[in-house]
Amino acid sequence: MSTPQRDTSRHSTPDVAIVGAGAAGLAAARRLQKAGYTVQILEAAGRIGGRAWTDTSAFGVPVDMGCSWMSGANKNSLVKHARALGYQLINHTEAPSQLFVEGRPATDAEEEAFEAARAALDDTLKTAGRKGFDGPAADVLPKDLPFSGTAQSWLGPMDYGVDFKDLSPIDHWDQADDQPSYLVKEGYGSVVASLGTGLPVALNTTVKRIDWSGSDVQIDTDQGTLRARACLVTVSTGVLASGAITFVPEMPIRQQEALHGVPMGLLVKVPMLFDGAKLGLKDNAWVTYKVPEDMPARACFFIGWPCGHDYLFGNIGGDLGWELSRAGADETVDFALGELVGMVGSDARKHFRKGLMTDWATNPLTLGAYAVERPGHKGARKALGKSLGKKVFFAGEAVAGERAALANGAYDNGRKLAKKIIKTLG
Ligand SMILES: Cc1cc2nc3c(=O)[nH]c(=O)nc-3n(C[C@H](O)[C@H](O)[C@H](O)COP(=O)(O)OP(=O)(O)OC[C@H]3O[C@@H](n4cnc5c(N)ncnc54)[C@H](O)[C@@H]3O)c2cc1C
Structure with a gap:
C-alpha cells in the first residue's frame, strides 16, 4: 500500500x-x-x-x-x-486458543474451565451493568471461579486497559458486540x-x-x-x-x-521478532497462561504470529502496564520474554531476535491507550x-x-x- x-x-x-x-x-x-x-x-x-x-x-x-x-x-x-x-483482512473470530498451565499445554478440561470463566465473567459484568451497577467490577466477581484471574487479565487490563477495580460494569454493558473481528495483514x-x-x-x-x-x-x-x-x-x-x-x-x-x-487506560504492546521458529505456537492464536486467582495479575498474554508474520505480540495492561512503561523498554521486553519462556521453554531465547515496547503511556500526544469511564462516573x-x-x-x-x-x-x-x-x- x-x-x-x-x-x-x-x-x-x-x-x-x-x-x-x-x-x-x-x-x-x-x-x-x-x-x-x-x-x-x-x-x-x-x-x-x-x-x-x-x-x-x-x-x-x-x-x-x-x-x-x-x-x-x-x-x-x-x-x-x-x-x-x-x-x-484475516478473520480472527474463530482464532485458536492455546492455554498453558504451569509450563505445559492445558488439558481439555482446563481449556473448558477457562472458557467457562471468560463467559461467566462477561455475563456477570453485563448483568450488573444492565442493572445499573456503577461500582468497581472487582466488587461483583463470581466467587470461587477457577481461572477467574486469567479471564480477568484478558478482559480488564488487556481489553479495557484497566484492572477490575477501575472498570465499571455499566461501561462494559454499554459497549457493542466486538465480534466478528479481523486483523489486517x-x-x-x-x-x-x-x-x-x-x-x-x-x-x-x-x-x-x-x-x-x-x-x-x-x-x-x-x-x-x-x-x-x-x-x-x-x-x-x-x-x-x-x-x-x-x-x-x-x-x-x-x-x-x-x-x-x-x-486513559493503558495497553502496552510488546512486539517480539523471532527467526522463523514457531515455538509450538499457532498463527493468530490467543496464547494465555494460568495466573493466580487474585488480581491484579502480573501477566503478559500473547497473539501468536499475527497474519503469519514472524513476530508475536505481547499484551500488558492496566496498573502493570503503567509500571513497566515507567521502567522502560528493556525491562518490559525482558519481562515478556520471561513469561513466554515460562510457557514454551528456553528455546524461545535462542530464536528471539528483537523486541519493542509501545510508548503510548509516556507519549505526550496520547498519555495512555484509550479512555475508560471510571466506576461512579x-x-x-x-x-x-x-x-x-x-x-x-x-x-x-x-x-x-x-x-x-x-x-x-x-x-x-x-x-x-x-x-x-x-x-x-x-
Ligand atoms: C495499544 C493500542 C491498542 C489498540 N487496539 C485497538 C484495536 O485492536 N481495535 C480498535 O478498534 N481500536 C484499538 N485501539 C484504539 C484506537 O487506536 C483508538 O481508539 C483510535 O485510533 C483513536 O482515534 P482518535 O481519532 O479518537 O484519537 P487519536 O488517534 O489519538 O488522534 C488524535 C490526534 O491528535 C494529535 N494531537 C494530540 N495533541 C495535539 C495537539 N496539542 N495539537 C495537535 N494535535 C494533537 C495526536 O498526535 C493524534 O494524532 C488501540 C489503541 C492502542 C493505543
Missing part, C-alpha cells in the same frame, strides 16, 4: 479547524470537505493516524503499534474502506492513514490555545495562528486532562469533571462530548458511545460531529 498523499497547503481561515489527524479527525475532515466546507487539520506529530499506527521500519514488515483488530466487523465502517482499497494503522489522502494536514503543528470567546474561534499553534468558524478537537482525554491545550474561556466545570471521569463520556458555545466540538474514541475506545468508533464519531457542525454552520 502506498503512503497517502496529503494536501500540504495551509488555510489560515478555514471554515473548520480540526485538532488531530487520527481516525476521528480524518473522518470529520472528509465529511466536511465533501459538503463543501474548507478544513485545516492541525497535527502535532510528524505522521497522520494517531493511535492507529502501522510501523514497518523496526521489523521490516507491518506491525500495528496501536489498533490491530477491526472489531464488530459487520458494522465497522472501516472494513468497507479497507476492502475497497484491497487490504487483506498490511496493518490497521495503514488503513486509517489512507483516509488522509488529499486532506489538508499540517504536520508537526501543536495546538496550544483555543479561544472561543469571540464570534469565531482563534487557534494558536506553535506554527502560527488560525481563525475558523468552528473547531473540532479530537485529542485523547489524557492530552485534554494534561492541560496541554488552554481553552479561553475555560471548559465549564461540569465538563472538566466529566473529563476526569474518563481517564456514568454519563461522563456523554457530558464530555458537549460543544462549547456551538463553536468548539469534541470527537474521538472517548466520546464514541457504544464503540468507545475503538478506531471505528472514533471514525464514526468524527463523521457524526462533522454532520453536527454542518448543521450548526448552515
Whole structure:
C-alpha cells in the first residue's frame, strides 16, 4: 500500500479547524470537505493516524503499534474502506486458543474451565451493568471461579486497559458486540492513514490555545495562528486532562469533571521478532497462561504470529502496564520474554531476535491507550462530548458511545460531529 498523499497547503481561515489527524479527525475532515466546507487539520506529530499506527521500519514488515483488530466487523465502517482499497483482512473470530498451565499445554478440561470463566465473567459484568451497577467490577466477581484471574487479565487490563477495580460494569454493558473481528495483514494503522489522502494536514503543528470567546474561534499553534468558524478537537482525554491545550474561556466545570471521569487506560504492546521458529505456537492464536486467582495479575498474554508474520505480540495492561512503561523498554521486553519462556521453554531465547515496547503511556500526544469511564462516573463520556458555545466540538474514541475506545468508533464519531457542525454552520 502506498503512503497517502496529503494536501500540504495551509488555510489560515478555514471554515473548520480540526485538532488531530487520527481516525476521528480524518473522518470529520472528509465529511466536511465533501459538503463543501474548507478544513485545516492541525497535527502535532510528524505522521497522520494517531493511535492507529502501522510501523514497518523496526521489523521490516507491518506491525500495528496501536489498533490491530477491526472489531464488530459487520458494522465497522472501516472494513468497507479497507476492502475497497484491497487490504487483506484475516478473520480472527474463530482464532485458536492455546492455554498453558504451569509450563505445559492445558488439558481439555482446563481449556473448558477457562472458557467457562471468560463467559461467566462477561455475563456477570453485563448483568450488573444492565442493572445499573456503577461500582468497581472487582466488587461483583463470581466467587470461587477457577481461572477467574486469567479471564480477568484478558478482559480488564488487556481489553479495557484497566484492572477490575477501575472498570465499571455499566461501561462494559454499554459497549457493542466486538465480534466478528479481523486483523489486517498490511496493518490497521495503514488503513486509517489512507483516509488522509488529499486532506489538508499540517504536520508537526501543536495546538496550544483555543479561544472561543469571540464570534469565531482563534487557534494558536506553535506554527502560527488560525481563525475558523468552528473547531473540532479530537485529542485523547489524557492530552485534554494534561492541560496541554488552554481553552479561553475555560471548559465549564461540569465538563472538566466529566473529563476526569474518563481517564486513559493503558495497553502496552510488546512486539517480539523471532527467526522463523514457531515455538509450538499457532498463527493468530490467543496464547494465555494460568495466573493466580487474585488480581491484579502480573501477566503478559500473547497473539501468536499475527497474519503469519514472524513476530508475536505481547499484551500488558492496566496498573502493570503503567509500571513497566515507567521502567522502560528493556525491562518490559525482558519481562515478556520471561513469561513466554515460562510457557514454551528456553528455546524461545535462542530464536528471539528483537523486541519493542509501545510508548503510548509516556507519549505526550496520547498519555495512555484509550479512555475508560471510571466506576461512579456514568454519563461522563456523554457530558464530555458537549460543544462549547456551538463553536468548539469534541470527537474521538472517548466520546464514541457504544464503540468507545475503538478506531471505528472514533471514525464514526468524527463523521457524526462533522454532520453536527454542518448543521450548526448552515
Ligand atoms: C495499544 C493500542 C491498542 C489498540 N487496539 C485497538 C484495536 O485492536 N481495535 C480498535 O478498534 N481500536 C484499538 N485501539 C484504539 C484506537 O487506536 C483508538 O481508539 C483510535 O485510533 C483513536 O482515534 P482518535 O481519532 O479518537 O484519537 P487519536 O488517534 O489519538 O488522534 C488524535 C490526534 O491528535 C494529535 N494531537 C494530540 N495533541 C495535539 C495537539 N496539542 N495539537 C495537535 N494535535 C494533537 C495526536 O498526535 C493524534 O494524532 C488501540 C489503541 C492502542 C493505543
